[in-house]
Amino acid sequence: MAQTITTTKVGPNYKWVVLSNTTLGILMATINTNIVLISLPSIFHGININPLDPSKTNYLLWMLLGYMVVTATLLVTLGRISDMFGRVRMYNLGFAIFTLGSILLFFTPGTGDTAAISMILFRVVQAVGASFLFANSTAIITDAFPAHQRGLALGINQVAGIVGNVLGLILGGILAAINWRYVFLVSVPFGLFGTFWAYWKLRETALVNRHQKIDWLGNVTFFVGLIVLLFGLTYGIEPYGDAPTGWGSPFVLGAVFLGLLLLIIFVIIELRVPDPMFRLTLFKIRAFSIGNLSNFLSSLSRGGLQFMLIIWLQGIWLPLHGYNFEDTPLWAGIYMLPMMVGMIIVAPFSGWLSDRIGAKTLATLGLFLQVAGFLLLTFLPANFDYTVFALLLALMGVAQGLFSVPNTAALMNSVPANQRGAASGMNSTATNAASVISMAVFFSIVTLGLAASLPTTLTNGLTGVGLPLEIATKIGHLPPIAALFGAFLGYNPMSTLVQPAALQQLSQANQNVLLGKTFFPNLISDPFMVGLHAAFYISAGLCLIAAIASFFRGKHSPALAQEPAADEAVYILEDEAVLTGEA
Template sequence: MQNSRYKWIALSNTTLGVFMAMLNGNIVLISLPAIFRGIQINPMAPASTAYLLWLLMGYTVVTATLLVSFGRISDIYGRARLYNLGFAIFTAASILLALTPGKGSIGATELILFRLLQGVGSGFLFSNSTAILTDAFPPNQRGMAMGLNQILGIGGSLVGLILGGLLADIQWRLVFLVSVPVGLTGTIWAYLKLKDTGLLLRKEKIDWLGNGTFAVGLTALLLALTYGIMPYGTSKMGWGNPWVIGGIILGVVLLAGFIYIELVTETPMFRLELFKIRAFAAGNLSLFLSSVARGGLQFMLIIWLQGIWLPLHGYSFEQTPLWAGIYMLPMMLGFFVMGPVSGFLSDRFGARGFATIGMLLSTLAFILLTFLPANFSYLPFVIILLIAGIGMGMFAAPNTTAIMNTVPPEHRGASSGMRATLQNTGSALSMTLYFSILIIGLAHHLPATMYQGLISAGVPAATAQTVANLPPTGALFAAFLGYNPMAQLLPAAVLHNLPQASQQLILGTVFFPKLIAPAVMSSLRIAFYISAVLSIIGAVASYMRGKTTQPLQ
């Protein structure tokens, strides 16, 4: 009876932690305009691009680089103990974020540092939650437990989109303060109730060389890829930046060195021989491919909705962040319906069929998105979002359960960390891939379109030429943040000298969306095709996991 009660305690607490961590991963997406206004930062200023990218991706980068190390350390010192430490760190960072005292660049730097600390807490939560569940639940109930856990985790990322818009309209500090009561409750609850029920490796030493090589290598690679999408000198992107090139080379060399270290050390941080297990290797490969395919999907749909579709339908740019989250609810609904159902059924019938069909549905959703025009009818969009959500739900829980069922109990922490690392790294790479495709498309198509549009509105040719040749990241991030950049890009004197009708046209809700729509849509279709290909490869990898095998106790 005690064990029966404990497994539900473990499920509810770890689900609360994952929900909070995922919610905070996305709540900033919608809240950035209010946050920038609150700390008195102009988001359209060139220097603000670095702040924006760090606030968006710093959390994910830190979490991704620490997951495997934290998972391995947890196998030695206790998963429940370090999960609880993660809850405490996350809560402390949320308090610091809500109380950020600085303004301007100092305030932005403080927010970034506190956000990175929040990512450390998130790393402990993610690396241990699935291991704790695998320890607590018998093999025939793990799929159901993973389904409930992951549905609320992914649900947290979607709820963050809406909650961020609602709270940001009241006060930007509430965006971070909302996590504090949940974090305090979860920290105390985990301290009092969670315990280690699985096998631990208390006598093993920590592989410090492997941990350090992996963390530095992955950090260098992800940061270099992030700065590669920023302007450098006169270039619209930073792939020619020596620091970017050096970071990519350093990251690849260190990660290759990490693999060698793990093969020769006596107590590796992660046992690469686990990849000899067919179901484990196939499950992680399909997980990584799905993360690269879908990790940037929310970002791109938000840009599409906020920068084009919502303004064209009469929403002011200031309203678009909240409504973008609301209009994406069908994807949440699809995941909420199918996540626990597929997890429950996979306990009886195995993971291969559900996970493979889930990836095929994701492929279908990406292909269907390529057929939508910039100003689409909402019903087809709803249907596609439902298909995408159902596909995510069918894949997530069965695949995670299958991965965790194949590993020895004493390696569950490290295995959970590696699974989460592949997922988070894939998401970070996906965002970089999508942003790069968009910026290349904007750089190629937008200048001529922008120039012609401004000339038609009566803007002098010299000014139109200058504005049209500005880095496209300004237009991209304006769409992402729900800003109409025309008031910022055009000099005030030029704007005021235009006829009233021209001013209203340029500052209205139609001019800017129609300018960027051709470039954005051509880029999005390329990204969706790439994601469709990755998803179909992920479906093949998922199918190659083999038939249902007896899970390890």
């Protein structure tokens, strides 16, 4: 095949343009993850839906997890397509699609089921746009920066994601109090500006191969397999019959089995097709395979745990310290800030240092510190001293900052330049898929822990304030997930579990006790901590395995420092031997 070389001229400051634009994109995408979490009560109230109604909990579940499920299933496919048709082009498209999704959400029509379904679909549109941003931002940064500056650049980019999580909580609390539609409107000006800026300033500086064919069979099996698997895991959180979780449901078990089977078929397909959507031979690169494994295990350990920590704050600690339930979502975000601050301080520094000494020491140390953090959390009582809690959160943030940036930089440095889109997509898929799996697993662990003792504890507590035994027993055997969701959304769980007719049978004094700030936290604290401690131990074990794997990732390669930056020598090559890394 004839070789065509086209030189792309970019200025010496181009890499900083790339970093600033991709940072804006990640900031916008991460803001919209948490801004919805904290705004859900106002959103559901605005469309006249009770999310804790058993017939409506699917809406709650998919508003919470749908965004993550879609991004997890699309990232590898979009990363591979971006390698074929241009990362900047696909990234720009993602900015535009995300902005369109935000506009559609702002104008969500109607109320009730129609509005809820429309919002879930529009969130899917947002998720598609975010998938383009997530799949390409890391690869575009890697293309633009020389190897000796990539860690610093990726660290700054990841800080934007951390800041976005914090801003999402704060903006969500402020805007939802004014009008729930403003929660989605806030993204529109940033999206319009970012889209225009990206189309105007960003240039294609990567190796592009327009002669490869799209691996349709591989794409379909991967997408369907992963989304069916994540569907099954997601519905495993919901009760099934008299069981507190859905792990005995034929639908859940069938979905998990079918999803895993399709993913196995996907691997077989990828080993046989000439132009696979993801070259599994990249796993022969030790830094790439260990980087992905460590990232997956680390994400598995912490994805669901962050939700558990928030429920711990909202359902137990904050009410015991005098906060109204409706105020707990915002304050939980504020009290989680030490973890964010630890990551913000350490991430750029660890990226800069990894450019000089490599990823092995920093990433492995970060994972061992996460192990220590999870184990130390098991020593805290339900009503803890916040100073100790804040120090442990800061330790967890520092640990994640030490691990994440060096691990990502080493992973991206290890692959051929023409495979960076797929590599970035796989790394992001590992993060997002592990987070969904983690939420399903840890919600289930805590729910099962509650189900073992909460019925007796709750029944005794309700009879103690005067409810008849028959009514108290019925309430005590309601699915505990309803209480967890209620606390997470900022509702007083007792007001959602006890019907108004039952409340009327109590004296005003007993009603005040039942609906007070301390009744539910005192009842749930012991059963909740049993499940939470089990989740901490599992997370510590996962991080320990990741740390051992990270230790064997290999040494820093000085040869990487010789790779030119985008503003030093950039060529778009259309030669198959070069593009497949075989030249």
